[in-house]
Amino acid sequence: MQRDLFDEEHLLFQQTVREFMNREVIPHHEQWEKDGLVPREIWKKAGEVGMFGFSVPEEYGGAGVTDFRYNAVIVEEITRNALSGLGFSLHNDVMAPYMVELTDDEQKRRWLPGFASGELITAIAMTEPGAGSDLQGIRTTAVLEGDHYLINGQKTFITNGINADLVVVVAKTDPAAGARGTTLIMVERGMEGFTRGRNLDKIGMKAQDTAELFFENVRVPVTNRLGAEDGQGFFQLMNNLPQERLSIAVAAVAAAEAVLEQTIEYCKTRQAFGRNIGSFQNTRFVLAELATETEIARHYVDKCIRSLNARELTVVDAAKAKWWTTELQNKVVDRCLQLHGGYGYMMEYPVAKAWVDSRVQTIYGGTTEIMKEIIGRSFGF
Numbered sequence: 001m002q003r004d005l006f007d008e009e010h011l012l013f014q015q016t017v018r019e020f021m022n023r024e025v026i027p028h029h030e031q032w033e034k035d036g037l038v039p040r041e042i043w044k045k046a047g048e049v050g051m052f053g054f055s056v057p058e059e060y061g062g063a064g065v066t067d068f069r070y071n072a073v074i075v076e077e078i079t080r081n082a083l084s085g086l087g088f089s090l091h092n093d094v095m096a097p098y099m100v101e102l103t104d105d106e107q108k109r110r111w112l113p114g115f116a117s118g119e120l121i122t123a124i125a126m127t128e129p130g131a132g133s134d135l136q137g138i139r140t141t142a143v144l145e146g147d148h149y150l151i152n153g154q155k156t157f158i159t160n161g162i163n164a165d166l167v168v169v170v171a172k173t174d175p176a177a178g179a180r181g182t183t184l185i186m187v188e189r190g191m192e193g194f195t196r197g198r199n200l201d202k203i204g205m206k207a208q209d210t211a212e213l214f215f216e217n218v219r220v221p222v223t224n225r226l227g228a229e230d231g232q233g234f235f236q237l238m239n240n241l242p243q244e245r246l247s248i249a250v251a252a253v254a255a256a257e258a259v260l261e262q263t264i265e266y267c268k269t270r271q272a273f274g275r276n277i278g279s280f281q282n283t284r285f286v287l288a289e290l291a292t293e294t295e296i297a298r299h300y301v302d303k304c305i306r307s308l309n310a311r312e313l314t315v316v317d318a319a320k321a322k323w324w325t326t327e328l329q330n331k332v333v334d335r336c337l338q339l340h341g342g343y344g345y346m347m348e349y350p351v352a353k354a355w356v357d358s359r360v361q362t363i364y365g366g367t368t369e370i371m372k373e374i375i376g377r378s379f380g381f
């Protein structure tokens with residue numbers, strides 16, 4: 001079925017992103033995987049070609065356009081080329097709403113120009129060693145003392161954790177108040193008491209920095225709080241999680257499409273028993289099933305993108321997209337690896353990298369089980 005999500009301007013932008021990836025990222029990505037990090041300069045270069053902060057108003061250096069199709073273009077180009085080191089979607093898809101919608105004018109002036117230019121790299125720190133799915137169980141505290149907060153606590157698994165200059169820290173300002181006692185506070189690189197721990201050694205996404213963060217008596221001015229009131233953090237997170245989950249679903253479908261395409265080509269040339277392996281009925285049936293499911297996923301996700309643009313995407317819609325497409329991605333990648341035989345287990349074949357990179361997709365941004373909980377609760381039991 002013809003895909004009709006993108007207009008001409010999105011396709012032009014897709015061309016720009018594609019050229020950028022070919023020129024600036026693809027030749028270096030393997031080295032970055034060995035380094036466990038992408039260099040900060042690549043963020044700046046991506047900023048120069050307009051890859052960040054579409055929704056940032058023009059007066060602060062952005063494009064002033066709220067259209068998630070541009071975000072999707074970038075996610076898809078990154079995913080199709082397996083450039084999993086680039087934490088751009090965290091910056092663009094996850095962080096942009098916090099930066100644009102929750103900041104006051106003074107904060108906008110301080111942060112948005114750097115956010116849009118790629119000079120100021122962002123991260124969001126929700127997860128702690130003792131609290132992931134159960135976000136209400138976080139222990140990091142922010143105690144209001146006059147004109148500043150005193151932050152103490154620890155976060156883990158934070159994407160862009162090493163490179164980030166600005167981190168939204170989810171902290172309890174009133175531990176007794178449950179969901180109403182959580183506040184989002186921006187902690188900046190260089191603040192005393194804010195340190196980074198290990199760049200964590202993951203099974204995939206080797207070039208992406210995923211780190212532990214520590215906060216020991218970090219004094220953060222009240223002017224770094226997101227939102228006018230204390231205690232709104234949990235609701236701010238709940239508002240923005242659908243967009244994060246949709247971004248993960250966009251990547252899931254793009255990854256499944258790419259791996260399917262590569263595998264179909266492989267099956268046309270690999271011989272066994274004197275025939276191409278694509279001539280076995282099992283191969284054709286497996287690929288037929290995966291291609292069908294991937295195309296169905298594509299259309300649901302595209303519809304979700306349109307709904308998000310119309311501000312109609314619900315928490316439940318996004319949860320459905322997230323769990324179903326990421327589980328599908330894992331299935332596609334796993335079955336395609338099987339069709340590669342032993343070569344599928346070798347890192348020189350793209351399917352092997354796709355297999356390790358994809359595994360996290362059903363985990364971060366809310367696990368499959370949590371997505372099903374969200375959907376299940378909507379039935380009103």
Ligand SMILES: Cc1cc2nc3c(=O)[nH]c(=O)nc-3n(C[C@H](O)[C@H](O)[C@H](O)COP(=O)(O)OP(=O)(O)OC[C@H]3O[C@@H](n4cnc5c(N)ncnc54)[C@H](O)[C@@H]3O)c2cc1C
Nearest residue numbers: 124125126127131132133157158159363364365366367369
């Ligand atoms: C590579 C990577 C990048 C990440 N990036 C970030 C980031 O940038 N910022 C950030 O804040 N976090 C980040 N995370 C953390 C991620 O969001 C959490 O790992 C995830 O939410 C799961 O939390 P957890 O690891 O504590 O698992 P747990 O919550 O301990 O879950 C363990 C298992 O129990 C299941 N489970 C838990 N509760 C229930 C329930 N009620 N019903 C049924 N099953 C349940 C889960 O589904 C899972 O299978 C990242 C994680 C990874 C691996």
